[in-house]
Amino acid sequence: MTGDELISAAKNTWCPGCGNFAIQHALKDVLISMENEGFPLENIVIVTGIGQHGKIFDFMNLNGFYSLHGRTIPVATGIRLANPDLKVICLTGDGDSYAEGLDHLIFGAKRNLDVTVLVHDNRVYGLTTGQYTPTSPYGYRGRSTPGGVKEYPFNPLELMLSSGASFIARGYTHKRDQLKRLIREALVHKGFSFIDILQICATYNDMSRYYDARIFDWDETEAGDYNTAYGKAREWDYNNDARIGLGVMYRHTAPLFEDNYPVPERLSSAQKLAWVRKIMDERA
Amino acid sequence: MTGDELISAAKNTWCPGCGNFAIQHALKDVLISMENEGFPLENIVIVTGIGQHGKIFDFMNLNGFYSLHGRTIPVATGIRLANPDLKVICLTGDGDSYAEGLDHLIFGAKRNLDVTVLVHDNRVYGLTTGQYTPTSPYGYRGRSTPGGVKEYPFNPLELMLSSGASFIARGYTHKRDQLKRLIREALVHKGFSFIDILQICATYNDMSRYYDARIFDWDETEAGDYNTAYGKAREWDYNNDARIGLGVMYRHTAPLFEDNYPVPERLSSAQKLAWVRKIMDERA
Amino acid sequence: MAEREVSVLIGGKAGDGISSAGQIIAHLLAQTGYRVHMYFDYPSLIKGGHNFAIIRAAEEGIGAVREQVDFILALNQETVNLHRHRLRERGVVIYDASTVKLAEGIGIPVKNILAAEEAPPVMGNSAIIGGFVRAAGLNWDASSGVLKKSMPKGTEKNLRVARRAYEASEERQQVPGTGKPVLPVLTGNEAISVGLVEADLEIYLSYPMSPTSNILHFLAGYADELRIRVIQPESEIAVILTALGCSYAGSRAVIGTSGGGFCLMTEALSLAGIAELPILVILGQRTGPSTGLATYSAQSDLHFALHAGQGEFPRLIIAPGDAGEARYWSRTGLDLAWKYQIPAIILSDRLICEGLYSVEPETGIRYAAGPVMADPAIHPYLRYAPADYGISPLRFPPAKGEIVRVNSHVHDTDGITTEDPLVTKEMADKRMKKMDRLALEIEGINSINTGGVTDAVIALLCWGSSKGVCEELGKKKGLRVIQPVVLWPFAEKAFAHAMDGVEQFYAVETNESGQLATLVSRFGYRPSGKILKYDGRPFMVEELEAELKKVIS
Amino acid sequence: MAEREVSVLIGGKAGDGISSAGQIIAHLLAQTGYRVHMYFDYPSLIKGGHNFAIIRAAEEGIGAVREQVDFILALNQETVNLHRHRLRERGVVIYDASTVKLAEGIGIPVKNILAAEEAPPVMGNSAIIGGFVRAAGLNWDASSGVLKKSMPKGTEKNLRVARRAYEASEERQQVPGTGKPVLPVLTGNEAISVGLVEADLEIYLSYPMSPTSNILHFLAGYADELRIRVIQPESEIAVILTALGCSYAGSRAVIGTSGGGFCLMTEALSLAGIAELPILVILGQRTGPSTGLATYSAQSDLHFALHAGQGEFPRLIIAPGDAGEARYWSRTGLDLAWKYQIPAIILSDRLICEGLYSVEPETGIRYAAGPVMADPAIHPYLRYAPADYGISPLRFPPAKGEIVRVNSHVHDTDGITTEDPLVTKEMADKRMKKMDRLALEIEGINSINTGGVTDAVIALLCWGSSKGVCEELGKKKGLRVIQPVVLWPFAEKAFAHAMDGVEQFYAVETNESGQLATLVSRFGYRPSGKILKYDGRPFMVEELEAELKKVIS
């Protein structure tokens, strides 16, 4: 498949300048290169939430499940249980995964479910026209907080680390090449791989200049060390004006959820019948 | 009020040996001493989840809201918004707050809602007769996991720390005096105060001997330091056989959620009418 | 309908400000004494897709738009291509001559005008509006007053742009004033908000969801001025449970959502039922199932609202038919929720929420203000004490020397859990007594509207947003129109009265099954037919007229 | 009813093992050729409160218990105090003489027996059972076989305890064998589980909640043997969405819950509706609203199940009336969910889930095995392609060279989001075509049971667990009994047929409003009366009989 073929014919309806394009194309490039290396793309399933991010479902020629707001992870869990040959990518938003569906995200990490989660973290509810989310900076003026939001954001990287995610990274939609590499590594990782992607929302929360002035690349040599990762996670709390590290923050190996529930060979009808008879005998 | 008066006439239906008694009586003692110091007990509201823990609602002579499974925190939020003179204590279970209602717990911490959360962490669903919870140890044999659960628990203290809780402690139902002190400090604390109480479930998960052999008291002098707290949180991961620290793990001061939403004086009918007229004029 | 009327369609890309331009046009027409209604059609995206609004103005109140229009205001070529067929004979297209190719109509050199005024592209719609003012023969001074009011930002520049376009345009179809008093024009969401404020709303909570997000935005904008609190929690589950915490402690909280969010609230709705906690839910219906069409309409959650939540408990369900009713009934709904300590639902829909309507400015009289409060002298306070009509008097904590308990389990009068069969039955009966009393009260207020030609033997049965189109055609075609506003408890007697003499009736609804028809069938009424539409769009006047022709000779 | 019958009540504290003792008694009686039914009554707590079970055995199948009993087995004084009035003339109380004070009856020196055998207190119920075996004149050898089977742990000691008590007891009321073949005895939950396994269940997911938790426990116990996977996610929301992920990728997942958990599933139910994902929900009703009475029963979620989730979409709702039906219809429900790619609900209730019933052991014939699969040769694969009866053939990913998309929005045939009005309508019509076809199919299978005296002109209308008691009294009092098993789509024709000749009918339901009565009123049937009970407890035979006397002369 060519990259063009991976993009569907559906009319793209993101705003000009939207960071979602960068995510879409980074994903496309990574998948094409994987296909070239022999990975069959029909084994990919994307699961999307509801929000601007979710529209990527329509824009890609990939198997997909356009789910509910906040519910990508349980859907992905089901797909992985049904068929662990399928590689599942959750494309989700900050409203989607950090507000409505936060618990699932934490449980995905806790269980080390073998899926890749890309959070289109534009730090705003885009599709519902600009309200604050759990990662919006303090004081963000959205339509539900015209006087500025008075809550402090939480730090998704720190939360993911304490929840047990085995691969944690941060990307930025203005750093397309790095983003590609991160997505690729996340896809290669066995286990719960999570990337918080600082995504520009051109319409409601354009933080390009803020980010551009603060980003730097993390030294990834110690990515296996929890304490180092913890230190990195806490450098920038999504609110203070610290430097913003990008790259792989943490990576380690842990048992997979799916391995506890391997797909068994099914009983034959005769075996099933025998079991039913046994139960009936026991109960008679 | 005497301690006896604080216990209601409702028939207690916890099993003999249940750790919930310790929590109930510790709470009772603390409240009585607070009342003796002048705190009016009619200003206390307990909000309970659904589970064995929730039955404390019936057993206490206190204002109360017997809520839904997993939903103590949002109810508490509403009570605090309506009347910040009310001191709200959420009495919740590990199934309640760590599974069904995890997101609310994290948001309560993030917002630094000024409530006290006591988690009756018996590491099992007691009321539904013994299934594993997010803090059950690996291999726990419950009725839904007769072969032993294959998920690792998460660490609620670490999660709470990364979520922004401003007071975090761990208690144990066999350490009644310490528990009293912790509850008292939690109640005095301004902000989100959280105690994970290792509660013995005599029927489905009696870990008394395990705990008794491992507990020790934390040195609380550095309780204001985040990194120290982080180190303490990670000593024991609710699964390994490390020593189990008890006491206040973290305490600091942060702005309260409620302070962003002070109860305003209400508009008079005339003011309201004037506003309506203004809107109508603007729209005409 | 009315002799004098005019319809205007304005279209462009998402992001062109079609909605606000439509509102300005509605106000321009309202200004000359018309009653107006606007339908705004937009896909769920922020920029790029096709948006259009139809504004219709007439001498009498209206709640529907027509397929045919007198003016098309085209900010782009697509608008012309998609809507040209709608133009009535002698209708006029006013278009942006810099982007639209068209032989007839009035081309406004928008690009040049903007360049001359150094104005940004988004002011293009001011130019088109200016062109329209002239084409419709509206008075410039009065119109510029409306423009000023509507554009608090960049007012002067916008006005200059509009004026240049006005001059570049020409009068084609004079839209005469009606001489009637000017009425305010509100969206349903604004009207609901006003009604809530009138009924002493204290805390509004919502997780954003179309079509009720604009209530959140509107109220947030006035929060300081109104001294109310407007809060956006982490999920709909948190929304409703926080609101119930407020109720318990004595604050009037209202929540807003749409079907998907409402699903997540159903468990707590049942809690409100058994714990007898007052709560008002604004439920804006949109096209389902599931995410469906997020920005289009439907009337397909009536039975869901009727039965949401496990078990049986009293509830109040009200479906206003336009902005005026939305205001009145939101106010009344909130009061009744508190009077009866029950969950109440304003079952609105996308067409009402985001449609514009002329409304009467009067504030009317509060239906019932305060809840039944307990006498503080009586000890002990029992939250669920037996009482007249099953309504136990309220106290809020702190209550000195008393304990206030609410409970999601079956409980005794003190709120303590019980599993006793007798108490279980008694408490169920107590709750149902409230329902019976409420039903009686509902019979006595105008909960079933009758319109059209009220003594006709053929009737249209409608509810919510299908009211407008039915009302209009009822008058025109000599049909009775019956519109239950309170859908539950169902005012059986009032309905029977409204149906008195009816020989045939047709249900007109925007859903697949005829949900109101199903509801009335419980009471023995079977419609002669159903006229249903379920593509997310409203019934246009012509469309329903054509459907009626098929069934009524 | 049947000439020969016997009722046994056993009571004690929570933690005394009353449920298992009751089961053993049921098996003891089943062993001698009786058809049995057990009702177990317990509050929601683990230790201490009063628990009791009533076991009734008769020659014909039964599904209800009586107030009057022949034997009372009392493990404590409370049991005697609470239930003594139930004892029939010549009935016998068998009691623990070490704790119960009583003048008559058979006192078993439980304490001494346990001491003699060095047995733990929990074996006290083996002693009482031993005493009962003798008192009822049951054969020791056959009985000890049942005891052995039922007590895999500590078997020998239990047997010795029972034997000692047997010897300390005396024969009082001989319960003769029936000479009929012995039938297996199952709880409704077990029967449901067996039905699911027969219909190729692959993954069972549940968040524990009474009264369906025991399905989770039962299946978890056999998971390895059955090669199924049994999973307990973090919440009901996770349960249903995980299951829908399974459906999408081709695995048969089933989920179980009760009303409160079901509330949280409604949003995803609507998703299953529009995305056409098969899913079966086992919904065990209990007393509501809200937490209500967690361990008691009700039939009060019928309309909620009918309308849960926003928007309109096809669904299948089945309410089995006993364990045999539970098995058959769980199997059929799962098959039909997959055949039609729709959500299906087994609407059970606490009485069926946790009640014991004699069932026919035969496995019967599968109703419909596989779903409609697409021909892999046809390219491109379109998930929502137009097809016969609206059932688009399935493929599961990975499908080489194809893309499989499911979508919660309105979508085109390929699953891509659309807001086009025509496609919106077409897709709604496609879904409703499935409903129409399913309705036709439902008319053709025995979805409406008719029993009692089938040509009587007075009928009892019932569903779910109220079937048993109606059936029995129908036979006894010469009434027709009509029990719709499939409640949606409602088999209007089959129902009309069942009602043929009925002049009066009474709805018998355990809810406050008569939910089935309301449902049939949609189709023009109005009951002459409703006999309703809503205290969490079942209709006892005598109780319904007395109610019937009031209304039927």
Ligand SMILES: Cc1ncc(C[n+]2csc(CCOP(=O)(O)OP(=O)(O)O)c2C)c(N)n1
């Ligand atoms: C249960 C539910 N609640 C609310 C909505 C409305 N809604 C749609 S998108 C959205 C916000 C999306 O925000 P985010 O996840 O950050 O996505 P973005 O648009 O920013 O990419 C909301 C609240 C919904 N679809 N479902």
Ligand SMILES: Cc1ncc(C[n+]2csc(CCOP(=O)(O)OP(=O)(O)O)c2C)c(N)n1
């Ligand atoms: C929505 C919902 N799901 C499930 C239940 C059933 N339920 C009642 S208590 C409980 C578990 C309680 O566990 P935990 O919170 O740990 O409390 P414990 O009994 O151990 O104190 C569950 C699952 C419920 N009441 N509501």
Ligand code: SF4
């Ligand atoms: S609103 Fe923001 S996130 Fe949405 S498409 Fe536009 S730029 Fe992108």
Ligand code: SF4
């Ligand atoms: S089951 Fe466990 S938690 Fe529940 S009352 Fe008994 S000992 Fe306590």
Ligand SMILES: [Mg+2]
């Ligand atoms: Mg976002």
Ligand SMILES: [Mg+2]
């Ligand atoms: Mg617990």
